[in-house]
Amino acid sequence: xxxxxxxxxxxxxxxxxxxxxxxxxxxxxxxxxxxxxxxxxxxxxxxxxxxxxxxxxxxxxxxxxxxxxxxxxxxxxxxxxxxxxxxxxxxxxxxxxxxxxxxxxxxxxxxxxxxxxxxxxxxxxxxxxxxxxxxxxxxxxxxxxxxxxxxxxxxxxxxxxxxxxxxxxxxxxxxxxxxxxxxxxxxxxxxxxxxxxxxxxxxxxxxxxxxxxxxxxxxxxxxxxxxxxxxxxxxxxxxxxxxxxxxxxxxxxxxxxxxxxxxxxxxxxxxxxxxxxxxxxxxxxxxxxxxxxxxxxxxxxxxxxxxxxxxxxxxxxxxxxxxxxxxxxxxxxxxxxxxxxxxxxxxxxxxxxxxxxxxxxxxxxxxxxxxxxxxxxxxxxxxxxxxxxxxxxxxxxxxxxxxxx
Numbered sequence: 182x183x184x185x186x187x188x189x190x191x192x193x194x195x196x197x198x199x200x201x202x203x204x205x206x207x208x209x210x211x212x213x214x215x216x217x218x219x220x221x222x223x224x225x226x227x228x229x230x231x232x233x234x235x236x237x238x239x240x241x242x243x244x245x246x247x248x249x250x251x252x253x254x255x256x257x258x259x260x261x262x263x264x265x266x267x268x269x270x271x272x273x274x275x276x277x278x279x280x281x282x283x284x285x286x287x288x289x290x291x292x293x294x295x296x297x298x299x300x301x302x303x304x305x306x307x308x309x310x311x312x313x314x315x316x317x318x319x320x321x322x323x324x325x326x327x328x329x330x331x332x333x334x335x336x337x338x339x340x341x342x343x344x345x346x347x348x349x350x351x352x353x354x355x356x357x358x359x360x361x362x363x364x365x366x367x368x369x370x371x372x373x374x375x376x377x378x379x380x381x382x383x384x385x386x387x388x389x390x391x392x393x394x395x396x397x398x399x400x401x402x403x404x405x406x407x408x409x410x411x412x413x414x415x416x417x418x419x420x421x422x423x424x425x426x427x428x429x430x431x432x433x434x435x436x437x438x439x440x441x442x443x444x445x446x447x448x449x450x451x452x453x454x455x456x457x458x459x460x461x462x463x464x465x466x467x468x469x470x471x472x473x474x475x476x477x478x479x480x481x482x483x484x485x486x487x488x489x490x491x492x493x494x495x496x497x498x499x500x501x502x503x504x505x506x507x508x509x510x511x512x513x514x515x516x517x518x519x520x521x522x523x524x525x526x527x528x529x530x531x532x533x534x535x536x537x538x539x540x541x542x543x544x545x546x547x548x549x550x551x552x553x554x555x556x557x558x559x560x561x562x563x564x565x566x567x568x569x570x571x572x573x574x575x576x577x578x579x580x581x582x583x584x585x586x
Contacts, residue, residue, distance in 0.1 A: 184237040187273060188244075194269060195244045202251040206330040209323040210250045219243040221307035228358045235300055238279055241266060242286030242304050255331055263287040293351065302355035306363075312349060313363025317370045321345055339378075346374045420541045427548040434487060434555040441484040441562055445477040452477070465584035469576035476569025483562030487555045492516075502526050505536040508543040 199212040222243040226236050249261030263284040270280045282300060289301035294309075296302040311320045325341050349371045354360045456470050495517035501507035502525075507514055509530055515523045530536045 182275075184233050187275075188237060188240055190273070191241055191244050191269070195248060198248055198265075199251070204251060207250055207327055209320065209327045210247045215244060215247055218246065218304075218307045218310070221310040222304060225303045225307060225356060225358050229299065229303070229356075231300075234279055235282070238282040239286055239300050239303050239307075241270070242283045242300075243307060245269075245283070246287045246290055246304065246308065259288050259291045292348075294355070296355055299356070306354050306356050306359035309352060309354075310359070310363065312352060312370065313354070313359070313365075313367035315366070317366075342374055342378060346371065346378065349374070416538065420545060423545045424548065427545065427552060430552055431548070431555065434552065434559060437559055438484040438488045438555075438562075441559075441566065442481055442488075445481040445484070445566070448473070448477050449481075465580040466577065469573055469580050472569070472576055473573035476565060476573060480562045480566040480569070483558050483565065487558040487562065497526065502529050505533070505539055508540050508547065510540055510544045511547060 195215065196212060199215070203212065219240060222239050226239050231239070245262050245266035247258065247262060248265045249258030249263075252258075252261050252265070266283050266287060267280055270283060285297070286301050286304040289296040289305050290308045294305045296305045311317055325336055328341070329336050349367060352367075354363055354367075452470060452474055456466070460467050460470060493513040495513060495515065497507040497509070497514055497518065507526070509515060509523070509526050515526070530540055
């Protein structure tokens with residue numbers, strides 16, 4: 182039996198299975214998780230120098246162990262995964278003994294894990310390998326998100342943390358290899374969760390104590406303050422995201438313009454250095470060459486215009502500050518001013534909420550105007566280049582066919 186080839190076939194089968202039947206809401210139990218479990222299974226199996234049949238059994242189990250998530254509800258997905266593996270292996274003529282080993286390894290991953298032999302221990306440790314790694318927090322968030330989808334409701338962080346802590350404390354790695362490699366980091370993750378739980382408990386006690394001590398009038402004032410603060414944070418996040426998005430779009434536009442400038446420069450260099458010398462001997466190529474030359478020049482002009490900077494006067498007046506009509510967040514409005522004048526304007530803006538948010542709004546709007554101009558010029562340049570190249574090639578073809586030397 183060619184186990185290596187059969188494992189390759191299983192890889193293609195499971196990958197195809199996830200592509201066709203995978204659920205985008207299963208953000209944790211995905212093909213990425215399966216491939217990671219396979220990788221860790223191979224790592225542990227190599228340590229124990231398994232025979233070819235045993236190595237095949239644990240690897241095949243790792244590939245199939247979560248396929249049941251895509252054929253029904255989460256409970257009893259191990260049984261469905263074992264059946265999928267059994268059906269596939271039977272079609273490929275595997276011995277009943279090996280098929281039973283694969284199914285046993287898959288069933289052993291069912292929580293709480295109770296592996297009965299080394300092969301099952303290897304797959305179990307590979308399945309929960311991340312509990313003892315730095316990726317634990319990242320993957321735990323994915324598990325919570327997937328759990329919320331399964332239950333159809335949000336899961337409170339405190340509730341999820343309690344459940345996760347219970348899992349970590351009750352879990353144990355079964356192989357010596359995993360115990361030596363992962364147990365220490367798992368204990369760190371447990372300590373971190375306990376610390377967060379303690380912080381949460383302290384916060385709860387402090388809040389309850391304040392609610393008992395603070396008069397109703399003060400409590401109402403605090404509630405009003407909290408309500409005022411929350412929109413402020415949301416507004417600031419909105420401005421930050423908008424500015425970042427505009428900056429990325431501006432960088433993309435500059436890159437597109439640079440690509441077009443480089444391309445047309447190369448074509449112009451070839452035309453001026455090679456083609457123009459041959460026009461005397463090939464007069465029928467004059468029109469196609471001039472057409473291509475014009476296309477490249479026009480495209481380059483629009484690309485340069487898209488990236489050419491334009492600067493305002495670089496000055497603002499005290500009246501602009503009073504009327505809140507200047508955007509001090511853009512260097513073009515102050516680069517000719519002294520630091521003292523700029524600092525006074527910034528202090529006035531920072532002490533006035535309307536002025537500050539107005540400046541942020543004006544800054545985002547200005548970025549959008551500049552972006553609109555860039556992309557409009559780029560679109561014209563790309564259109565000229567695309568249609569011009571087509572026309573030039575057709576002109577060269579016509580000249581070569583109908584007006585030969």
